[in-house]
Amino acid sequence: MERTHIEADKTIAKRANLQSYENTKELFTWDHALQELSQAPSGKWNAAYECIDRHVAEGYGDKKALLFTDGDHDETFTFAEVKHITDGYAHVLKESGVKVGDRVFIFLPKSPACYFTILAAIKAGAIAGPLFEAFMEDAVRERMQDCEAQYLITDENLVKRVPFDDVPSLLKTWDIEEFDREAQQYEDADSPIVWLDEQDGMLIHYTSGSTGKPKGVLHAQKVLPHHLITGKYVLDVHDDDVYWCTSHPGWVTGSVYGVFAPWLNRATVVIHGGRFDAKEWYSLIERFGVTIWYSAPTAFRMLMSEGDLYKDFNLTSLRHLLSVGEPLNPEVIYWAKDVFNARIHDTWWMTETGGHLIVNFPSALIKPGSMGRAFPGVTVGILDENNEPLPANEVGKLAVKAPWPGLMKEIWKNKEKFDSYFTDNGWYLSGDTARIDEDGYVFFEGRDDDLIKTAGEQVGPFEVESKLIEHPAVAEAGVIGKPDELRGHIIKAFITLRHGYSDYDGLTEEIRQFVKTKLAAHAAPREIEIVEELPKTKISGKILRRLLKQQEIEKMQKEVASEWQKKNA
Numbered sequence: 001m002e003r004t005h006i007e008a009d010k011t012i013a014k015r016a017n018l019q020s021y022e023n024t025k026e027l028f029t030w031d032h033a034l035q036e037l038s039q040a041p042s043g044k045w046n047a048a049y050e051c052i053d054r055h056v057a058e059g060y061g062d063k064k065a066l067l068f069t070d071g072d073h074d075e076t077f078t079f080a081e082v083k084h085i086t087d088g089y090a091h092v093l094k095e096s097g098v099k100v101g102d103r104v105f106i107f108l109p110k111s112p113a114c115y116f117t118i119l120a121a122i123k124a125g126a127i128a129g130p131l132f133e134a135f136m137e138d139a140v141r142e143r144m145q146d147c148e149a150q151y152l153i154t155d156e157n158l159v160k161r162v163p164f165d166d167v168p169s170l171l172k173t174w175d176i177e178e179f180d181r182e183a184q185q186y187e188d189a190d191s192p193i194v195w196l197d198e199q200d201g202m203l204i205h206y207t208s209g210s211t212g213k214p215k216g217v218l219h220a221q222k223v224l225p226h227h228l229i230t231g232k233y234v235l236d237v238h239d240d241d242v243y244w245c246t247s248h249p250g251w252v253t254g255s256v257y258g259v260f261a262p263w264l265n266r267a268t269v270v271i272h273g274g275r276f277d278a279k280e281w282y283s284l285i286e287r288f289g290v291t292i293w294y295s296a297p298t299a300f301r302m303l304m305s306e307g308d309l310y311k312d313f314n315l316t317s318l319r320h321l322l323s324v325g326e327p328l329n330p331e332v333i334y335w336a337k338d339v340f341n342a343r344i345h346d347t348w349w350m351t352e353t354g355g356h357l358i359v360n361f362p363s364a365l366i367k368p369g370s371m372g373r374a375f376p377g378v379t380v381g382i383l384d385e386n387n388e389p390l391p392a393n394e395v396g397k398l399a400v401k402a403p404w405p406g407l408m409k410e411i412w413k414n415k416e417k418f419d420s421y422f423t424d425n426g427w428y429l430s431g432d433t434a435r436i437d438e439d440g441y442v443f444f445e446g447r448d449d450d451l452i453k454t455a456g457e458q459v460g461p462f463e464v465e466s467k468l469i470e471h472p473a474v475a476e477a478g479v480i481g482k483p484d485e486l487r488g489h490i491i492k493a494f495i496t497l498r499h500g501y502s503d504y505d506g507l508t509e510e511i512r513q514f515v516k517t518k519l520a521a522h523a524a525p526r527e528i529e530i531v532e533e534l535p536k537t538k539i540s541g542k543i544l545r546r547l548l549k550q551q552e553i554e555k556m557q558k559e560v561a562s563e564w565q566k567k568n569a
């Protein structure tokens with residue numbers, strides 16, 4: 001029988017926070033948020049208070065807030081302990097001069113300290129700027145320079161990648177251990193919470209651009225109802241849930257759905273230090289009894305490729321899984337249903353959107369291959385080239401009626417860029433192409449720019465090209481995403497060599513290492529091909545990445561065909 005959909009499990013649907021999509025028009029209402037955010041009536045908020053302190057005030061101080069493991073050792077923190085630690089940290093920041101709107105960057109591995117310093121920065125009224133732990137010097141420089149970061153919390157390893165001389169705005173840097181020691185003196189101090197307006201900044205994340213440097217997406221405190229309400233209905237967190245999001249808070253999934261949405265809903269949050277490891281991940285689910293698990297298609301595909309390994313573990317605690325970042329293959333959903341007896345709920349959103357916009361609920365039918373339906377109250381449309389809505393099932397530009405609660409406040413000091421997201425008739429353009437079926441389910445088609453998604457992480461070709469041409473042997477570079485079964489896409493670079501250079505053994509590997517050590521490991525091209533010339537547009541001389549990609553796909557198709565012929569000859 002051909003499989004086209006998976007119904008909601010009746011017992012799970014009954015327990016779900018949202019029981020019927022059809023009867024729910026609006027979930028992002030102000031009244032709704034007022035009921036959920038304890039300080040909302042005062043008109044002054046603080047996201048960190050709502051995530052942690054509120055639960056302590058309401059009698060949940062002893063509840064486990066955090067379970068951490070790095071494979072070797074575990075740590076557990078209650079809400080009261082997290083409040084205590086983040087209070088002390090916020091005092092250190094305030095005493096050091098941190099003021100509302102200042103940028104406090106956090107450059108730490110995935111660890112409790114990373115989560116605590118983000119919350120502390122927000123408690124002190126600052127904008128938290130979490131950086132992905134794999135960023136190398138140039139990536140750190142670009143981001144801290146752009147928004148003139150004033151404070152930095154890092155550790156003894158990562159500090160080596162901070163280009164101090166190039167960030168003159170920086171007033172103070174702490175090593176996390178020293179920071180922690182400084183906090184001890186605030187043992188019995190009062191609450192350090194700084195109450196904020198909804199338009200005060202809270203979080204800055206950099207997202208890659210296809211033609212320029214990364215853009216600083218600034219979210220304000222007003223994003224909170226979006227985190228809270230999608231956490232409640234899409235993550236579907238209940239009081240006995242153990243929730244694990246695998247993303248590092250340097251990416252928006254790791255902050256919004258790793259820190260804020262689960263803690264606003266009082267979940268017990270799991271952190272795993274380190275990167276993907278199939279055995280360690282399965283064993284973590286078993287040991288901690290994870291019930292809700294948020295990860296990315298690449299990770300699920302990697303687990304799938306481990307075959308029967310799952311049989312060594314008891315994974316029955318899982319109630320549902322969530323996915324984001326790239327297209328989720330139907331096979332993966334059916335595989336998960338078989339091995340975990342749980343569905344994967346795809347979600348669609350972007351750094352700029354601040355939270356989920358297209359989702360699947362535990363109580364509703366899913367159609368594998370589709371990302372789900374618009375969150376109730378959000379209007380999603382497919383537009384033609386004149387930005388006019390298209391009928392059902394036609395492919396066009398995926399757009400959202402603006403605004404909604406989580407929409408970014410601004411692109412850091414770049415109004416022109418910010419404005420470029422919006423059409424004259426009130427739509428936000430995502431840069432994706434999609435179609436919507438007659439039931440409202442949205443199917444992803446592709447991106448209409450050159451941005452690359454590799455292993456769930458977004459990479460701007462321009463940033464990689466710029467790095468490549470810093471290598472003495474490289475004259476020009478064109479970078480594309482080449483389709484790959486496991487990673488969605490891999491980064492492939494086409495380069496021309498400078499005069500006086502010719503290909504030699506190990507040259508491409510040397511160039512690869514160059515990008516890896518200067519930019520970031522995930523941004524280093526897996527394949528580098530040396531060519532005589534790069535295709536360009538006639539007028540502006542822009543490198544035609546689209547053509548490079550099309551040629552690469554045709555080449556791959558030919559290889560597959562000739563393999564097939566050999567096998568069947």
Ligand code: WT7
Binds near residue numbers: 351453457
């Ligand atoms: C781009 C945004 C904020 C979540 C993490 C990524 C792609 C996102 C899906 C999905 C297919 C997806 C889109 C989008 N994307 N979710 N469910 N299926 N593609 O955030 O790095 O800002 O990237 O990720 O292309 O525009 P991001």
